Amino acid sequence: MFDFDMLGLAPALNTALERAGFSEPTPIQNQAIPLALDGHDIMGLAQTGTGKTLAFGLPLIDHLLAQPGKPLPKTSKALILAPTRELVNQIAESLRGLTEGTKLKVTTVVGGQSIGKQISILSRGTDILVATPGRLMDLMDRGAVDLGQVRHLVLDEADQMLDMGFIHALRKIAPKLGTPRQTMLFSATMPKQMEELSRAYLTDPRRVEVSPPGKAADKITQSVHFLEKPEKPRKLREILSQDPNALTLVFARTKHGAEKLMKGLRADGFNAASIHGNKSQGQRDRAIKGFRDGDITVLVATDVAARGIDIPGVAYVINYDLPEVPDNYVHRIGRTARAGREGEAISFCASDEADLLAQIQRLMKIEVPVASGTSPLIDGRAPGGSKPGRSRRGKGGGAGKPSAQAPGGRGRARRPRRKKAA
Structure with missing residues (x-):
């Protein structure tokens, strides 16, 4: 060195x-x-x-x-x-x-x-x-x-x-x-x-x-909630309310879904903005600046933002929808724990997304610890899917079991203390 x-x-x-x-x-x-x-x-x-x-x-x-x-x-x-x-x-x-x-x-x-x-x-x-x-x-x-x-x-x-x-x-x-x-x-x-x-x-x-392809930063704590799509809005609001001043990046799969989710969060009193392909460059720049400055605390985005946001203060990444390309999961959660800091990545997985989760785990060679819900994965596999690699975190993240991220099995991921935006 x-x-x-x-x-x-x-x-x-x-x-x-x-x-x-x-x-x-x-x-x-x-x-x-x-x-x-x-x-x-x-x-x-x-x-x-x-x-x-x-x-x-x-x-x-x-x-x-x-x-x-x-x-x-x-x-x-x-x-x-x-x-x-x-x-x-x-x-x-x-x-x-x-x-x-x-x-x-x-x-x-x-x-x-x-x-x-x-x-x-x-x-x-x-x-x-x-x-x-x-x-x-x-x-x-x-x-x-x-x-x-x-x-x-x-x-x-x-x-x-x-x-x-x-x-x-x-x-x-x-x-x-x-x-x-x-x-x-x-x-x-x-x-x-x-x-x-x-x-x-x-x-x-x-x-x-400096790291195997497909590996996330070491300081990112990962967890997954198994729930159906109608339950996602409630769970998102519950998680956001636990630390309302933290900078949180929420990923949706489609432009329409991101915009609808952002408007719903605003209606419920969250300080949210969105960036996606239907936004003008000026709108996207203003949203990112507001997020960087802390004027906006929740930024809802499609994968257009997965590699374009370098804001050390992002404390949490929430995968509201799992990405269809497993590599994009790595890039999404890489928006937190930047510049040597710690961060948390929380994912929602509906039953029809189980195969996407299996692909992500196979790419990363881990089993993402379960925060709440019952996993549809059988022996680490989605129905009809292939088995991902063994977790490096040990057996604590097994399907349907309380993990280190959910003390007592209460279905809530432990969130680290908020770090100020740089």
Whole structure:
């Protein structure tokens, strides 16, 4: 382990790290940064909340600071692709903090905002372009951006880009980039397609991995309530009322369901907002800012937000609906226990979601401890499903039994003390 000031980074970066209160790197930063500074392509695997942005951002900025000259009109020296607007904005915010007081300019392009304004900004050129693939393709089709000067490519949350069908956009974008270039790919999970992606876009990459794919952060306490759908609203309100001032992120499966749930919570006096694909970018930005600032305490979201929210103060994640893609469970609950803090993930499982829970447990190689209700899983399997891995927490989380998260079997998950938002 080393301190940041031992890396030989540009003085401006050391100043920015000191200003932000960073002194020691996280495990993924510890492994990735020295290799990236040496110019190697990187394939990084780490759960959410472990500091991946600095892992690629610091060496990227260090390289750019050493390069003379301003970017030419319509060009960029580095390109960072991320799957959602929220994640693009989060990355850009972090990088701007690191480049403050330097010559480097960070620009974002995402859907839902004025493409005319983005064309105007890009006409002046930028050092680092952070973009969603879809909007970048729109700008390329209009001749508004020239990627031939890009010598650094970062694919962040690459597995979700594959899930969202962006592989076709990547195949069109990659040939337009300059060569030779350094490519860094980061992801929290490792589907088979990721290996194919790495072979296509990375050259002799160095693989850095700080946790097995599909593993949640160690400081997340997980539990599940078995109940039918009509019982979910009552249980949600009961849990939220236990700690009404805590920042709680609630995941629903559909846009309509998220909006309906948010309106119902508001009607019952909860300070709630929602973000999903039917919201404008401005509405989503305001909701996230309100949540970050603590003005909103309950944020109801679809999976569009699973990887785009980096708010250390999120105390609880509630899976009102289980995700249909098991990997998304890992990303959802990774919104809590960030920056070394503790957090809790609570899931609701109706009888028709039992197979989804079985898939999640198989991916994570645990049995999620039961907080209340009777599990429909038989010997760890949903009817007609396959057996998940054995719990690392021992037998206390067995189906239908009181767990460590439900003392006395009263059907209520123990909630940690609220931590203030950073």
